[in-house]
Amino acid sequence: MVKRFEARQSAADVCVGGRSDMSLEGLRRTFREHVFYTQGRFPMGASRNDLYMALAYTVRDQLLHRWIRTVEQLGREDIKIVSYLSAEFLLGPHLENNLINLGLYEDVRRTAEEEGLDIQVLFDQEEEPGLGNGGLGRLAACYLDSLATLEIPAMGYGIRYEFGIFDQEIRDGWQVEHTDQWLRLGNPWEIARPEITYHVNFGGRTEPYEDEQGRYRVRWIPYRTVKGVAYDTPILGYRVNTCNLLRLWKAEAVESFEFEAFNVGDYYGAVDQKIYSENITKVLYPNDEPIQGKQLRLEQQYFFVSCSLQDMVRIYKLLGGDLSRFSSHFAIQLNDTHPAIGVAELMRLLVDENGMDWEPAWEVTCNTFGYTNHTLLPEALEKWPVDLFAGLFPRHMEIIYEINRRFLDEVRNRFPGDEDRVARMSLIDESGERYVRMAHLACVGSHAVNGVAELHTRLLKEEVLRDFYEMMPEKFNNKTNGVTPRRFVVLSNPGLSRLITGKIGETWVSRPEELRRLEKFVDDPAFREEWRRVKLENKKNLARLIRERTGIEVDPSSMFDIQVKRLHEYKRQHLNVLHIIALYNRIKQDPAYDVCPRTFIFGGKAAPGYFMAKRIIKLINSVADVVNHDSDVNGRLKVVFFPDFNVKNAKFIYPAADLSEQISTAGKEASGTGNMKFSMNGALTIGTLDGANVEIREEVGAENFFLFGLTAEDVTSLQKNGYQPMEYYRSNPELQAVIERISSGYFSNGDQELFSPLVDSLLFHDTFMLLADFGAYMDAQRQVEEAYRDQERWTRMSILNVARMGKFSSDRAIREYCKDIWKVEPVPVTLE
Ligand code: 6GP
Incomplete structure (x- = not known):
């Protein structure tokens, strides 16, 4: 029996791929054909990958007609x-995203189910x-x-x-x-x-x-x-x-x-x-x-x-x-x-x-x-040695010299006599070895x-x-x-998407300014309850994944405090670690210390040759080992390094966050986009006035954002005046105790060498000014804790974050x- 599609979500669902049989039956037939004719398998002998491939081809078939029509348009001279x-x-991954964009997600999920397949398992198969x-x-x-x-x-x-x-x-x-x-x-x-x-x-x-x-x-x-x-x-x-x-x-x-x-x-x-x-x-x-x-x-x-x-x-x-x-x-x-x-x-x-x-x-x-x-x-800032460049691209080198000659003429015309400026602006850096300045x-x-x-x-x-x-x-x-709300909200957070759509309809997906209409529900207790339920569900999903990937048990009712991004000293994952150690020290000093239960989750790759970044990963895992197994802590703090952070894993991480860590040294992070993904999924941000944090705070309201730290101007002037990290160290006993914990070998089985490069770099250079920001960060974390203890207030803030993030859709940017x-x-x- 042929079942017709029941809910056509938009005109775009109609006649996809030029098929006249837009039916579950049609999809099923195409899928079976791909198992047989493309993968060369009987259904019984098909591997998981065969089934994934067949489904991918089934979906790709649906794209091709549009693709050809679009390419035809590109071929018009007036365009x-x-x-x-x-x-x-x-x-x-493409599969799930294409299903969402096509409006075929539900139908394909059902088709797969009727074939005895769990679509999540097939999604998972995609590299x-x-x-x-x-x-x-x-x-x-x-x-x-x-x-x-x-x-x-x-x-x-x-x-x-x-x-x-x-x-x-x-x-x-x-x-x-x-x-x-x-x-x-x-x-x-x-x-x-x-x-x-x-x-x-x-x-x-x-x-x-x-x-x-x-x-x-x-x-x-x-x-x-x-x-x-x-x-x-x-x-x-x-x-x-x-x-x-x-x-x-x-x-x-x-x-x-x-x-x-x-x-x-x-x-x-x-x-x-x-x-x-x-x-x-x-x-x-x-x-x-x-x-x-x-x-x-x-x-x-x-x-x-x-x-x-x-x-x-x-x-x-x-x-x-x-x-x-x-x-x-x-x-x-x-x-x-x-x-x-x-x-x-x-x-x-x-x-x-x-x-x-x-x-x-x-x-x-x-x-x-x-x-x-x-x-x-x-x-x-990229620059290439002139010898290397000219050896590979002799003609381009000549062209660049000619561009430069003409350009520097213009500079001299505009700024007569200013040869310093000419040297600064030249396409060729001639201050030492010669470089092409890209x-x-x-x-x-x-x-x-x-x-x-x-x-x-x-x-x-x-x-x-x-x-x-x-x-x-x-x-x-x-x-x-901006970031796409399709992948980072609709695909990643179906629970939240359903809740939002139930309240304001689904047009927000392409016009996220409309999320503002959520503001009027912020005082509705039932809505807030639902909001928390969705978050808890997402946290349970992540907790399951964490158990699978790391063996660590985490409590979904604790605050999920997450920092996922590439490992880099300017992003200051180690500032986050200093905070964890400070809380740990408080507990060690007084096991009855009333700490707000938190799960600290990190994820991100370090460049293979980046010594410090790799040490920071080791530090996180070493602190995790101690904290997670300390009976005084008794499970109130957990630290997790989630391995292999990528787009596929990100899907489970952003929606599960309560708190988003955006703590780079002001003036270093050009924009950040993870900050946007978290906030769109209802996480609150603790952050510096850096990159797009500034604008996120403006949009969501200062009262719904945990700000701390030096401004870009402060950073520059501190640097100019000779920044002395030691001064901050000496004047803050809690900071001293934190550093002492690390350098004593407490987290490294007594090995005092392991983390000394990190500690020395902080005490004697601290290029990214962690010590200068430590106190302010601790204060802001205290405010986070207070806010989190009041779940009604926190939920309100979370709803307002989502409602006001429309600006950060990549549609607006484009x-x-x-x-x-x-x-x-x-x-x-x-x-x-
Ligand atoms: C990154 C920036 O570090 C980040 O702040 C920004 O959000 C992102 O670009 C997108 O604009 N930069 C790079 O990844 C990079 O390689 C050369 O810059």
């Missing part, structure tokens, strides 16, 4: 396309594509979701790393890295396009020549060539027909074997070449922020940027477009400076390969690019430069890019980050980019 260039896209490190890569993924949802024609361009971010295991308290073999069991979400390939050159030399019109030209005679092959992943918007493309490039050898070498008998030499080429897209560099001087990393950057720009030029020419109008068809956004070499590459493509003159080519280039900066950390190249070659939170943009203008701001203030603008930077309009896609 402007956003190209988001990013070395990282941290997408997370997430971890093609990013953290904030920057995840932001790119949120933006792809919003671009499609807002019906903006867009392409994401990036790298198809064979190994994404490593899997983290915790062994004896230490991080151990394992390669991420995400493609091992196949990837049903990508479509290989072996016919879309480009050649990318490296090394060699350049040579001047005269073209037919007698004009001076330069050609590049490369040393070696690699082939880029396109792999496309569909990115569907929420309840719309727009299905954009994420095009990732894989490196291959131009020929499988270097035939010449092969023929003279050098078999291994020939294979070497192939291996060398394929190396380029082998592995994601696992550093969150600074990566300096690695040739392969620079090759990766150029490789994907060159493929992407060649692809855009090809598409544009196919449409009969005139390259002098390229910027009216493409708006290219540089996600940090990783793709900034694109400025020189587009110039090369226009001038060398397409015969354009320099001036018009430069105008096209500047009008095409926009640049987003994502970090204020000086050590994270942020300067990006600023000069773009028409728009933005930071990712108001404070961050202000600090860019005042400090990091001050000279550029003074010379071209019109380029600078702010675009505060609307701003579209209007102010890209000048693009929605293009609705129809299916017929």
Whole structure:
């Protein structure tokens, strides 16, 4: 018997994928066909992965029709396309997200159930594509979701790393890295396009020549060539027909074997070449922020940027477009400076390969690019040794010198006699060893430069890019980050989503400003009761997962105090640890001390070469070992390090949080996006005035946010006046006792060496000013405790956080980019 879909949630559910049989029966049939014809299994012999793959293909079928219709639209000459260039896209699992966006979640869940399958088990089977490190890569993924949802024609361009971010295991308290073999069991979400390939050159030399019109030209005679092959992943918007493309490039050898070498008998030499080429897209560099001087990393950057720009030029020419109008068809956004070499590459493509003159080519280039900066950390500003750069890209080096020559002329014109300024602004750092400054190249070659939170943009203008701001203030603008409420609320927190939708309808999912309508229920005791019930349910789910992954039992009725993010000294996970030890000390001093029961949960990866970050992980686990087993504590405090924090695990973590730790040193965190994910799920924030915390506090209200600590200005002036961490240490006995606990070896079986690098760094340098903020942090934590003890008050605050977080939807951010930077309009896609 054919069962029709009962509830059509929106017009978008109708006739998905061009099927006329939008029935449970149709879905079931397609699913069975994929088990049989795609996976080659009888249902009885199908493995869990076969079943997952078959379901993924069933869902992908539903995307394809929209995808083709969208791509047809992209092929219209009068349409402007956003190209988001990013070395990282941290997408997370596709299956559940696509079901939600299609409006098919319930139907597919039921179909699976009728087939005797638990859909959660199939979700669990999916390997997430971890093609990013953290904030920057995840932001790119949120933006792809919003671009499609807002019906903006867009392409994401990036790298198809064979190994994404490593899997983290915790062994004896230490991080151990394992390669991420995400493609091992196949990837049903990508479509290989072996016919879309480009050649990318490296090394060699350049040579001047005269073209037919007698004009001076330069050609590049490369040393070696690699082939880029396109792999496309569909990115569907929420309840719309727009299905954009994420095009990732894989490196291959131009020929499988270097035939010449092969023929003279050098078999291994020939294979070497192939291996060398394929190396380029082998592995994601696992550093969150600074990566300096690695040739392969620079090759990766150029490789994907060159493929992407060649692809855009090809598409544009196919449409009969005139390259002098390229910027009216493409708006290219540089996600940090990783793709900034694109400025020189587009110039090369226009001038060398397409015969354009320099001036018009430069105008096209500047009008095409926009640049987003994502970090204020000086050590994270990319620069490449000139020798390395010129060796790999001799032609680009010349182009950059020419850009620089013209640019510095302008600087001298504007600021006559100010040679210091000229040296500061040059694209080449000549203060010691010579470097190419990628942020300067990006600023000069773009028409728009933005930071990712108001404070961050202000600090860019005042400090990091001050000279550029003074010379071209019109380029600078702010675009505060946002996150997608589809993945981070609807998918992650179905309980809360149902509760909200029950009160205000479901339009909030695409218009989260409407969450404000929840405010009027804040005094409704029954609603508050429900709100707490949902949170408790989420905490129980996380508690189960914690038990499975770590063996630690935690109490869901305790306060879940969570800090998940990359491990970095500026993010100050160790400040959180100091607070835990302080509470522990109070209990040890007086076992009857009335501590508010708390579960401290940490998660996040450390860059494999980051010594201090890895020690902080060890410290957290060592403190956990002691605290969790101390009979005086008696279970009132628990400390957990949740291993392998990633997008898949995040789903269970954000919704379970009571308290969100956003405690970076002011002026260091460009924006933060985890702060938004927590608050949207009803966690309250304890935080500094850093990044987007400032704006979150403004939105949710100061009374619903636990603020503490130095401001960015305080940090700067303290530094200027010679910060002495020892002074704070000497004047605070509680702090002394905390440090003493660590350095005595109490958490390390008497080993006083283990944590001495951490302790010494705090006492004698304390670059991130933990000691200066310790007292204020303890006070704010005291206020948290008080508030939490009054559950009615806490719930009220939690509801108001959710109700007022609408601003931080990535839809709002993308609307701003579209209007102010890209000048693009929605293009609705129809299916017929
Ligand atoms: C990060 C910033 O550290 C974080 O504050 C921000 O929220 C995120 O970008 C998205 O804008 N930066 C990076 O991950 C990075 O690699 C070069 O910057």
